[in-house]
Amino acid sequence: MIKKRKSLEEYKAGILEGNRAVLAQAITLVESNLSADSDLASALVQVILPYTGNSIRIGITGVPGVGKSTFIEAFGRILLDQGKKVAVLAVDPSSQKTGGSILGDKTRMEKLAADRRAFIRPSPSGKTLGGVSSKTRESMLICEAAGFDVILVETVGVGQSETAVKGMVDFFLLLMLAGAGDELQGIKKGIMEMADGILINKADGDNIPAAKRAKNHYQNALHLFPPSESGWYPSVTIGSSLTGEGLNDCWKKISEYQNHMMERGLWNENRFKQRLNWLDESIQSILGKAFLEHPEIQKRLPEGKEAVKKGTLNPIAFAKELTGLFFKK
Known part of the structure; x- marks a missing residue:
């Protein structure tokens, strides 16, 4: 719950000024589930x-254990040294029982969090699929308006x-480990196909030879995939x-990717598609919420669910019954 809501203009002014306190309050606002x-x-x-x-x-x-937070802190500090302003939206896993989350990324990125040119915001993943908060898109836009480059x-x-x-x-980076037995580490083929780049992390000390072997392994695996569009x-x-x-080198690859996509007119095209997908997801989310809050559906749902569970009611027929109640004039 927002203890004290600012006015629209106060939020806007604070964000555009790069006020970190207002920035945090604005993200809390968009993450709120209150209709107000x-x-x-x-x-x-x-x-x-x-x-x-x-x-x-x-x-x-x-x-888990690949070192995402440690990598982000080191990578973020390199970007700061290059004159970039860096925002980190770190999504913490929520408990499926209590809904609570650890929200401990600031403690894992102490040096980056202490720099005024960086902003770290942990957010609970809640029940959202994909390991991201349902409000991550809004949070990204707020950070962009506040002047963050990355x-x-x-x-x-x-x-x-x-x-x-x-x-x-824009860029999907997959972090991997070397020397962990099976080099594929249970990674699904689909995840590797989505990756725009792979980084073998923790390549230091005695682990360097294993990291080099893993690099060759993954590079060979990528060649088996069909080329991207x-x-x-x-x-x-x-x-x-x-x-x-x-x-x-990792940042250089990301920059090369950006240039590659921009030269072909695909950078903006990708963002156009993402905005339309966001629209589709928003419509489904709003309709779903309104559907479940409908008084007649709330009244009928428990009994119908029990019948579906027992196998005495066809789920499709029940779904049609409920949508009929929702759209009844």
Whole structure:
């Protein structure tokens, strides 16, 4: 709940000034599930739209333990040294029982969080698929309006629904480990096919030879995939968040990708598609909420669910019955 809502103009002015306190409050506003906050949040996103779109959005994913947060802190500091302003939207896994989340990314990125040119915002993933918050898109726009050049979205981990991340960023980076037994580490083929780049993390000390072998392994695996429609061929780099080795190379690859997409007119085309997908998802979400809040449906749903569970009621027939109640004039 927002303790004290600012006016629309106060939020807008604070964001455009890069006021970190107002920025945090604005993201809290868009993440709120209260209907009183929803309308103001929607209006805020609308008024800041002209100031958005100038950042590069990078999704970062990988199996638990791959070192996503450590990588982001080291990578973010390199970007700061290059004069960039960096925002990190770090999505924490929510408890399926309590709905609570750890929200501990600031403690894992202490040096980056202490820099005024960086902004770190942990958000609970809630029940949203894909390891991203349902409000991540709005949060990215707010950060762009506040003048951040690079937005890093750290996801919960790797899963089939990680397509949600790919659907809202410009570059999708997959972090991998070397020397963990099976080099594919249970990564689904679909995740690797979505990756615009792969980085073998923790390539330091005695692990360097294993990282180099893993690089060759993944590079060979990528050659088995059909070429992307954009003509971009993902590459594999090795890097260390401890020593900083390879992280500049990673940024160079991301910049090469951006140039590749812009030269072919695909950069903006990708964002056009993402906005339309966002529209589709928003319509479904709003309709779903209104559907479940309908008084007659709330009255009928428990009994019908019990019948479906017992196998005495056809789920399709019940769904048609409920939609008939919803659209009844």
